[in-house]
């Protein structure tokens with residue numbers, strides 16, 4: 001288990017326990033998230049991947065029955081400390097969901113929505129953000145002539161890239177992705193995978209995936225979860241070629257259950 005704080009640790013999850021009502025969903029999870037790397041979370045359905053991902057930007061706060069113990073240090077501050085400003089955590093740590101969820105408004109307005117809330121008013125500045133984020137999400141060429149059209153008219157893969165552009169619009173540092181390609185065809189999936197690789201130059205990415213090929217293709221670090229526990233965490237190469245835990249070995253070789 002690698003969970004000591006190293007120089008490039010941006011987020012340090014320490015001793016995290018989480019309950020939904022009486023039922024415990026995470027057990028003593030400790031894990032680093034390295035800066036400008038892609039970290040994948042894998043494991044069977046119901047093992048707690050989405051739950052763990054949501055703790056990183058406090059998305060579980062909106063679930064009434066949810067109770068959390070432990071720390072998540074982000075840039076040296078515990079995001080679960082009472083004084084922590086949740087809004088600013090969510091601005092710095094954006095999230096992409098399984099099903100693309102563009103707002104029912106124009107492509108342009110989808111991307112300017114966040115910046116406007118955060119006080120950007122000037123048209124030139126908003127135009128610049130739209131172009132910049134769409135370029136980073138590798139969607140600009142496909143939509144630059146239809147920015148005023150509804151986002152709902154885009155294909156699923158385009159909608160997902162739009163959601164990524166929207167997440168980038170408020171200048172986050174971290175992007176959390178929960179099975180971002182599970183609703184997409186192989187070509188759209190390949191585009192998102194390429195995009196994730198490019199994004200890590202500027203951002204830190206944590207991705208939940210059911211697809212082990214995807215995890216091994218795109219991630220630098222992998223955490224394998226089982227029944228609410230982080231069984232093993234390490235460099236992706238090590239996890240996939242020489243795991244230390246038998247459970248991990250069984251899971252990645254498909255001999256499970």
Ligand SMILES: Nc1ncnc2c1ncn2[C@@H]1O[C@H](COP(=O)(O)OP(=O)(O)OP(=O)(O)O)[C@@H](O)[C@H]1O
Pocket residue numbers: 020025043044045046047048049050051052063065210
């Ligand atoms: N809002 C909730 N209220 C109560 N229990 C929940 C809630 N969300 C998740 N759980 C429970 O917590 C456990 C972990 O769920 P989670 O969604 O994190 O798993 P997962 O690994 O993401 O699964 P999947 O691969 O199917 O998406 C499951 O037992 C699930 O039923």
Ligand SMILES: [Mg+2]
Pocket residue numbers: 049050051178208
């Ligand atoms: Mg999930």
